[in-house]
Amino acid sequence: MSSIAGSKSGLTWAVHLSVLALVLLWLFPTVGLFISSFRTADQISTSGWWNALFPAEQGLVLRTGTAADQVQDGNLFVVSGNLFADNDENTDATISTWGTSSRDISAYEPGETADLGDDGRLTVGANGDYRLESDAELTSRRGERVFVTAKTPPEFTLQNYERILFSGSTTDSMAKAFFNTLTVTIPATVIPIVIAAFAAYALAWMRFPGRALLIAAVVALLVVPLQLALIPLLRLHLGIGIGKGYLGVWLAHTGFGLPLAVYLLRNYMVGLPRDIIENAKVDGATDFQIFTKIILPLSFPALASFAIFQFLWTWNDLLVAKVFLIDATGETTVMTNQIVELLGTRGGNWEILATAAFVSIAVPLVVFFAMQRYLVRGLLAGSVK
Template sequence: MDNIAGTKSTLSWVVNISVVVLVVLWLFPTVGLLISSFRTADQIAASGWWKAPFATEQNLKLRAAGPEVQVQQGDLYVIEGRLAEEDLDISVWGISSRAIDAYQPGEVAELKKGGTITVNADGSYRAENTEEFTGKRGQRIFVTALTPAELTLENYQNMLLSEETSDGMVKAFFNTLTVTIPATVIPILIAAFAAYALAWMDFPGRAILIAVIVGLLVVPLQLALIPLLKLHLGIGIGKGYLGVWLAHTGFGLPLAIYLLRNYMAGLPRDIIENARVDGASDFQIFTRIILPLSFPALASFAIFQFLWTWNDLLVAKVFLIDSSGQTTVMTNQIVELLGTRGGNWEILATAAFVSISVPLLVFFTMQKYLVRGLLAGSVK
């Protein structure tokens, strides 16, 4: 009964479950990156993003007040205060990085320079000594405390407004747009003309040319990088926007021509023949009939090409990046942050999410055309 029209195949459940699994696998890291971009560095280091709504146990390095605030109480010199403005829930503490869990709250620790210190569970402390405390700074105290959940916009402020990172990220954002938009538009224009010729125009060697284009789909990108760079240097293009545009165009054309040719070949022949009977030229047929009808296929390839060029690092490294950093793209700028700010995971998470936000916007805006363009011609 599964093959009778109107009945639901048992395989549909497998398809539905597979789609749900794929969606979850895609959402899991994306949502995690979004949540991590609003967390502090200590929270990211202490627990996974799925624990963001809950209090987490963190190891904190704090410092007591310095000798300048000490007061004399009888025969003792005393320093009192709180390790943090808000109340802490301390489980263990210590005065050495090698033994951060040496003491329980309320226990007394002997200081190396003389005197004792006691830290309570709420973060209050009291240091006592029979002689005056000396030194320029207060005692370091390592605590393991349960801290409440906290989401902050400070990561985005540091990345977009801080003088250390904002100039590079903003410049890299516009550099990426400068690379991506022409590298998406140029291959679409060239591929549309070529696809129409291969689909509706008869000329010698057309079948061989189609076979060559299909064969180019399996050529590894890495195989052509060095020869193409030598060609660019030989003809005077060098490293720059023109070189990276041409590189992305060359690498994207085989897929573009293949995808658009298959779509255009599936368009109704009667429309083309009627236009020719009415005296329309090939250029008029292409611009007034083929292009409007081929918009789903054009949009689907535009999504692929935009995502590829926006997220590209290898081609940009080879054909674009210069020593001055004036043409640095987003992907390379994130690598630079990883190198110079390797411990600041909150900044890296924020920069990565800003980088993927534009492709996500493009995908969700044009995703309805993606399926239509890919499935075109599969059913006659």
């Protein structure tokens, strides 16, 4: 019975597990990037994103108040306060151990008193409250250094996004690069779709000499690496005066995307019912009317499928932007290039890099999930008769 047509394969469970594994492999880094974009630098450096909802233990080097803060209490000179508040740290943290020397940072428990010799005696509580007292007047201008091991509660912040999007800094801000990327991506997606739709209709339904050779040429261009055409195309653009600008990068993306667009749309249009086109011609419709009123509406799944591919490829592109959109002033810098520059200037600021990376992938995620129902239909275009 297992060989009867229509029965489920015994390997269905393996397929489901494989799909689940692929989904998780894609989902984990994305979720981790999203969570990290809301975390502070200290939390990112002390614990992984999967521990973002749990208290994290970290070591801090804090200082007490200075001699200028001392008050006289009877025969004692006292400096008191809160280590976290005085050092602009998280006041909700809880101290587990502390010390006054880097050689033994866990010498004391909260509530115990450390003898500092001529500098007096220091007592630190679990909540960070401290009391430094001395029999003689204090003279230190820097305060006593305290090594603290503290558990900090989960903390999320929007400051990373404020810094990336609204700081106004040319080195950190992604706002300008975001709009530059939109300026590149939208025309570079629309232009090849418009040209490829006309070409695909001609190759699918119009009879003219050399049509088979054109189809073969389109298929052959699919396997040509774009790296081979970068330098010749750039020299052509510079020769006619459109290099190093938006027009040049639009035309470059259009040329590199057209073979896939024509191939995909042509395969889909060939599979449309022939009776509809023939009946329209009998009724006196021109090729342009058939194309605009019949073919285009029926070809929307294929158009959307290519739009997803072209948008994602153009949005995430760095190579073409580096070659055709060089700008020393940063006026036309795209997001991928801005992130590369951040790696150089903010390589240690993981919270900034995580936020910039998630801002970069947010729009492609929205586009993909909004149009993914058309993706499979477009990919299967012409594969089954």
